[in-house]
Amino acid sequence: MNDGEPSQTALQVAAARAAHLRFDPPPHLLEDRFAELLLGADAERSISAYGDDAPWILLENRLFLPFRARYAEDLVADAHGEGVRQLVVLGAGLDSFALRRPSALADLRVFEVDHPATQRWKRRRLEAIGDPLPDGLDFVECDFETTSLSDALRETDFHADAPAIVSWLGVVYYLSKETTARALAELRGLLAPGSAVVLDYQFPMESLPQRYRDVFAQQSAWLKGAGEPQVNRYRPEALQAVLIEAGFEQAELPERGALEARYFAAIGSKIRMAERFGMAVARVGSARQSTARSST
Numbered sequence: 302m303n304d305g306e307p308s309q310t311a312l313q314v315a316a317a318r319a320a321h322l323r324f325d326p327p328p329h330l331l332e333d334r335f336a337e338l339l340l341g342a343d344a345e346r347s348i349s350a351y352g353d354d355a356p357w358i359l360l361e362n363r364l365f366l367p368f369r370a371r372y373a374e375d376l377v378a379d380a381h382g383e384g385v386r387q388l389v390v391l392g393a394g395l396d397s398f399a400l401r402r403p404s405a406l407a408d409l410r411v412f413e414v415d416h417p418a419t420q421r422w423k424r425r426r427l428e429a430i431g432d433p434l435p436d437g438l439d440f441v442e443c444d445f446e447t448t449s450l451s452d453a454l455r456e457t458d459f460h461a462d463a464p465a466i467v468s469w470l471g472v473v474y475y476l477s478k479e480t481t482a483r484a485l486a487e488l489r490g491l492l493a494p495g496s497a498v499v500l501d502y503q504f505p506m507e508s509l510p511q512r513y514r515d516v517f518a519q520q521s522a523w524l525k526g527a528g529e530p531q532v533n534r535y536r537p538e539a540l541q542a543v544l545i546e547a548g549f550e551q552a553e554l555p556e557r558g559a560l561e562a563r564y565f566a567a568i569g570s571k572i573r574m575a576e577r578f579g580m581a582v583a584r585v586g587s588a589r590q591s592t593a594r595s596s597t
């Protein structure tokens with residue numbers, strides 16, 4: 302990230318979530334009405350970049366980025382039904398789940414953890430919007446490259462002896478493999494049985510269709526300029542091994558076809574699920590039956 306600036310990719314993700322609501326017909330994967338508000342003065346320019354005449358990769362993002370949030374939020378709702386009352390949003394960016402969650406989840410404690418530069422920017426935007434913040438929302442500053450998450454959470458009311466869901470969306474491809482493995486091992490050590498970590502990841506470029514390789518140079522140049530180069534990609538079986546190596550008892554890596562059927566086809570989306578991303582759920586000591594690369 303560029304010094305003192307909020308994450309530019311976090312702003313892009315919010316723009317895609319707002320654009321999904323604006324340009325795609327209902328039903329929506331996610332109704333994030335805060336995304337546009339949080340973007341502030343720049344909202345119009347950044348959202349319109351995802352209009353119907355946008356390059357195909359932005360159209361894919363217009364569906365995939367709301368989808369991955371919805372996928373994590375479904376997991377949170379299921380876990381809440383099983384008694385989980387803590388959510389840690391790692392690298393939260395402009396995530397607004399804490400603000401728009403259903404009232405049934407009002408008793409969920411939410412810890413938004415992010416790089417200080419992004420989080421301070423977001424908090425200024427929230428102040429400008431002026432809505433009262435919900436009870437049970439904590440902001441935690443942490444640079445994953447230099448600070449231990451456990452140390453950062455230790456300063457809060459996070460209960461390490463109670464289960465939690467950790468959502469880690471849109472982050473691991475910006476971290477080195479070593480940082481990711483270390484953070485996962487740390488999370489496994491921190492989390493109580495019944496906890497789960499949900500994350501998305503990207504596949505190696507050589508395993509992707511040609512159209513991704515065609516736009517790679519342009520995409521990489523933009524990300525480098527934003528100070529957020531993507532440095533980390535996994536094949537599903539490699540990520541599964543990393544999750545098990547970190548100590549998680551189960552690692553579910555759902556197949557794209559199953560996700561498409563459950564989410565994209567269910568809303569009649571003309572835009573298909575991006576082929577470059579995968580989702581993963583790593584569970585701590587759960588009795589749930591699941592297998593690697595299972596369908597959901």
Ligand SMILES: C[S@@+](CC[C@H](N)C(=O)[O-])C[C@H]1O[C@@H](n2cnc3c(N)ncnc32)[C@H](O)[C@@H]1O
Nearest residue numbers: 308310311314392393394416419444445470471
């Ligand atoms: C692509 S955004 C994703 C934001 C959010 N999870 C979402 O899906 O809308 C990446 C996020 O990772 C955070 N991030 C990147 N590097 C980080 C680091 N070293 N420490 C903490 N946060 C980091 C950024 O501040 C940003 O909020």
